[in-house]
Amino acid sequence: MEDLKLGIDLGGTKILAVIADKNNNIIARAKAKTKFKLGPDAICEQMKKLSDEICSKAEISFDAISAIGIAVPSSIDPETGECLHAPNLGWKNQPIKKTLEKVFGREIYLQNDVNCGTYAEFRLGAASGFSNVVGYFVGTGLGGGIILNGKLVKGIRGSAGELGHEKICFGGRKCGCGARGCLEAYCSKTAFAKRLHKEIEKKKRKSVISKLIGKDADRLKSSSIARALEQEDKLVKEVVSEGFEALGVAIANITSILAPECIVIGGGVVEALGKQIMPMIWKGYEKNVFAINPDDVQIRLSKLGDDAVPLGAALNAEKKGDI
């Protein structure tokens, strides 16, 4: 086998790896829990170990891999390709590319995780066939990626596409970043957990997830939110609807700003909840869209699911970082 590429999605809680062939078919997958507490060097070693594992799973030698890409929850310096700021991993200006290249003995291409996810959906998933695409990925936080004329918009210091920190309501809800009114403070697992906690603890409202809920998002699983919605839990429905309506407002905004052809919605929360979020998004979108017909823009759910990010990392490596 030739032209195999390895893509790794380094997350705060888990690491996912895929190997794809030259037609971008995934031939093997592997995962591990991120050894977060051991620090960057140990995490780099862990990724190498996972790479060896996935190679033996695919019954290939490591040398058969021609490109290695890693998606990180960080902005990436467009000049050096180095990781700049990864708050979820506690890294700031951590020269992880250098460490990785020493550990792997090969050139490594880094890119922001949500940028990778959006790029994979644009090349191979829900947005394939379009040239101008914006991706929103809703998980613990909310991240985004922007493709214009088929190229990823990187921006100064690689910080374009930070769509979770767009203020849709200045002076509004407090966000983890310290500012107020960010989209992420309305539509993310963290936002849902905070809001549910407040309603249950302070306002004594009832919900089937009362026992599962703490202030932080770690204790609330996307699958629990999905189950509560299946059971028609009124409070959870209210909180989730409000969150995705806010995402709809942000989508109306991006159509006023860039008027892209296609919007892709993905991420852990979206994977768990599926298409029931579409009417919630549509509610916020339709009444706030300007100058175009709401149907002029395609709003689609992710097609690649968990594969989007590692696959995008592999595609980035294949293109030597020039996506």
Added chain:
Amino acid sequence: MEDLKLGIDLGGTKILAVIADKNNNIIARAKAKTKFKLGPDAICEQMKKLSDEICSKAEISFDAISAIGIAVPSSIDPETGECLHAPNLGWKNQPIKKTLEKVFGREIYLQNDVNCGTYAEFRLGAASGFSNVVGYFVGTGLGGGIILNGKLVKGIRGSAGELGHEKICFGGRKCGCGARGCLEAYCSKTAFAKRLHKEIEKKKRKSVISKLIGKDADRLKSSSIARALEQEDKLVKEVVSEGFEALGVAIANITSILAPECIVIGGGVVEALGKQIMPMIWKGYEKNVFAINPDDVQIRLSKLGDDAVPLGAALNAEKKGDI
């Protein structure tokens, strides 16, 4: 003289024309009041008459002009180059390009007025030397333009850059477009006039411009706002500060979305008020910016003033609409 180009800025109240030479120096200017009520055909004739006037002013024959561009307050179909929707002129799908080409007997290139203004500032003005630029033009309304990798972002149906209708506060102040919380509902002459009218009429607050103020922006001149600020009028200062602080929030948003190198602020209100608006903008910007240092992005006032829009129209014609 060779390679002369004509640029016309068709506004709801006035028409500005410039002729520029091959080095983009302006060699003549002319203006007229828009004969708004006479309808599109008469306005096209009026623009031809103004073109003849400016040519005789510059002592050249009309044939010496090699490119003609017109900036209109409308989205422009990227396929046909035709005017799609110009609410300030009351036009919808008005085939003005066809009419103009009949009247002028020449090829005419149309582009949105604020896109033209942003493009001129990027090529020749405050943002020259940068490749990624966003322009905000504050006048009766608020319009925007986006340049990425040196090219204008047009979007589907030419509707990118409608930055006045980004919701910075969903559910907030009512905008002329029917939605709520648009930037234009906070930062524009219309927004200032509405707000001042409310404070003076309903809350009986005092201001030096009490006599000048009606519900609509037409009665309030940018120069009156400037004079009130000079006289340290408390109410006007409050309203204007709040408006430009909101623009600062929108600028923080665009840095989270596109992370451009340079932001240009222009338009009639900005021309009249000058650099005193910068600390107001900075207040909203600084506390809402994410992932970059506030100083990483250059925020600059327009350099070309009233020439920006017609000059951009001329540059668009020179490039045969491919800007």
